[in-house]
Amino acid sequence: MTLSMYQASIPVFVRALSNLAHVLAKGEAHARAKGVTDEVLLNTRLIPDMLPLVKQVQIACDMAARGAARLAGVEPASFEDNETTLEQLYARIRQVIDYVQGFGASQIDGSEGRDIHLKMRNGELDFNGQDYLFTFVIPNLYFHCTTTYVILREAGAELGKTDFIAGARQ
Secondary structure (H helix, E strand, C coil): CCCCHHHHHHHHHHHHHHHHHHHHHHHHHHHHHCCCCHHHHHCCCCCCCCCCHHHHHHHHHHHHHHHHHHHHCCCCCCCCCCCCCHHHHHHHHHHHHHHHHCCCHHHHCCHHHCEEEEEECCEEEEEEHHHHHHHHHHHHHHHHHHHHHHHHHHCCCCCCHHHHHHHHHC
16 A cells, blocks of 8 residues: 555644644643733744744644645645734634645645745755655644644643644544
8 A cells, every 4th residue: 555645745734733723722721821911922932043933833834835735736825924813823723724625635646756946045945746745844844833832831831742643633
């Protein structure tokens, strides 16, 4: 049995984002109990030169949305980075989950060899679809989900490994 590009991408993206929403909700509950405002929580960072929680969630969402679109060979949808409340951040996660679920297997399967070219701040990157998924999109998605978890954990939220791995399925 082989694993298709669709199976290796869309369900993985949906699960990661669903678990991210679960982790965020537990962080929100802790913040509310301690009287911490959305503004303070969303701007919390691990260290001064790292991006704040809000940006970690936005980038995780962008990785999933842009990854799905590029694998499907279509122009990625644009999502504004304008969230200032937790409710807006949850809405973004839901919107991106809906967006990636809109891609069917017929659009993603066979994208292993698709040429993908990215223009980044520090230069340009070229991938085939399989390398793009496994060496760029998934590692970046999980980096930003993990960083969100760690920011919330450091802030005192009662989170464990199961929240990160099984979050929404608990």
